[in-house]
Amino acid sequence: MMPYWTDAFGNPASLGHFYGWEAQAAVQQARETIAAAINAQPDEIVFTSGATEANNLAIKGVAEAYLQRGRHLITVMTEHRAVLEPCAYLETLGFKVTYLPVQADGRLELTQLSTAIRADTILVSVMAANNEIGVLQPLAEIGYICRSHQVLFHTDAAQALGKIPLDVEALSVDLMSLTAHKLYGPKGIGALYVRRRQPRVQLAPQLHGGGQEQGRRAGTLYTPQVVGFSVAVQLSLERLESETVQLQQLRDRLWQQLQTLSGVVLNGHPHHRLAGNLNITIADVDGAALLLVLQPTVALSSGSACSQHQPSHVLLALGHSAEQAKASLRFGLGRSNTITQVDHVAQVLIEAVRSLRQNSVYS
Numbered sequence: 001m002m003p004y005w006t007d008a009f010g011n012p013a014s015l016g017h018f019y020g021w022e023a024q025a026a027v028q029q030a031r032e033t034i035a036a037a038i039n040a041q042p043d044e045i046v047f048t049s050g051a052t053e054a055n056n057l058a059i060k061g062v063a064e065a066y067l068q069r070g071r072h073l074i075t076v077m078t079e080h081r082a083v084l085e086p087c088a089y090l091e092t093l094g095f096k097v098t099y100l101p102v103q104a105d106g107r108l109e110l111t112q113l114s115t116a117i118r119a120d121t122i123l124v125s126v127m128a129a130n131n132e133i134g135v136l137q138p139l140a141e142i143g144y145i146c147r148s149h150q151v152l153f154h155t156d157a158a159q160a161l162g163k164i165p166l167d168v169e170a171l172s173v174d175l176m177s178l179t180a181h182k183l184y185g186p187k188g189i190g191a192l193y194v195r196r197r198q199p200r201v202q203l204a205p206q207l208h209g210g211g212q213e214q215g216r217r218a219g220t221l222y223t224p225q226v227v228g229f230s231v232a233v234q235l236s237l238e239r240l241e242s243e244t245v246q247l248q249q250l251r252d253r254l255w256q257q258l259q260t261l262s263g264v265v266l267n268g269h270p271h272h273r274l275a276g277n278l279n280i281t282i283a284d285v286d287g288a289a290l291l292l293v294l295q296p297t298v299a300l301s302s303g304s305a306c307s308q309h310q311p312s313h314v315l316l317a318l319g320h321s322a323e324q325a326k327a328s329l330r331f332g333l334g335r336s337n338t339i340t341q342v343d344h345v346a347q348v349l350i351e352a353v354r355s356l357r358q359n360s361v362y363s
C-alpha cells in the first residue's frame, strides 16, 4: 500500500497523465485479483467503503431498480444489521420484507425459502457465514432455488471471503458483499460483486456524483486501500486450506477444554461453521461479569461489535432466552493465534467460571 500514499499518488480516474495511469493500473490489477477470487469478471466488481455500504448498495440499489417488477424482499432473522436495517428502511418506503427464521442450529430451512417466494419477490438476501456463530448457510441450494424462481440472490460474504471457497457461478449468486478488514486487510474498503451476464443485474446507484465504477458508485477510489484489499485476498486464498486446518485444530482444542465445565453448550451448527469461530453459552454465569475477569489478558466479546448491550438477535433467533443470550461468548481465532494462547484462554476462563459460580446466587 505504501507507494500509493507517496510517489504513486495519482487519482486512478485521472487518465490524462502518467500519475493517473499508474494508480489506474494498480486498481485494475486489484480488481482482477478480487474478481478471480470469487470466479467473477473484473467489470463486475464495484469498490465500496466496506460490506455495510456494499449491502446497502445491493439491497436499496436492487429495490429501486426493480420497482416495476415487485416490492417484496426476503432475508433471514440472523443477518448482520447492515442487511436488516436497509431492509427495515425499505419497509418504511412501502416495500414488504419477509424475515425467515432459522433452525436451532442457525441454518435456513430451504422449504421455508421456497414457500416465501412470491410473484412480486425481487431479491433474496442470505449471508454466507454468520458473524456471531460462524454458521455457514447452504448457498448453492439457496442460489438454485432463487435461479429457478428468477429472483435475484444477494449474499453478505464479509465473514466468508478468504475463509471458505466462494464461486459466484457454482453458487448462482447475483450480488455479493465483501470487505477487506475481516481477512487482515485494511479497514474502510470492500466491494460489491454485481453480475453482468445471465442475468445482467440492474442496480440504482446510491452515491451520485462522478461516473466512477461505471456509474454504480461515485467517488474517487482510495488506491492504497484497494491495493491492500487485493493483497489480503491473495494471501488468504494462498493459505486458505492450511489455515482452515490450523484454526480448526485450535478451535477444537479450546472447545474440548471448555467442555470440562458443566452447563456449556455450543451455539450454531457443529460442522457447517467457520473454522475459527466458537460461540458458546455458559449456564449460570453472567457473560459481562466473565468478560470483566478475562479482560486483562484475553480479547473477547460477547455479541457483535455493533450491538454490545442488547442480547444478540442471532442467539434469540436460535431460540435462546435473553438470559441465555447474555451468558454467551464468541471466540474468534485468527492467523496469529497459538496453542499456548488457546490453553491460556481455556485455563483463565475455566477458573473465572468456577469462581463466579461459587460466589453466585445460583449455586
Ligand SMILES: *Cc1c(COP(=O)(O)O)cnc(C)c1O
Binding pocket: 049, 050, 051, 052, 053, 080, 082, 127, 129, 130, 131, 156, 157, 158, 159, 179, 180, 182, 188, 189, 190
Ligand atoms: C463486519 C460485517 C459487516 C460490516 O462490514 P464493514 O466492512 O465493517 O462495513 C457486514 N456483514 C457481516 C456479516 C460482517 O461480519
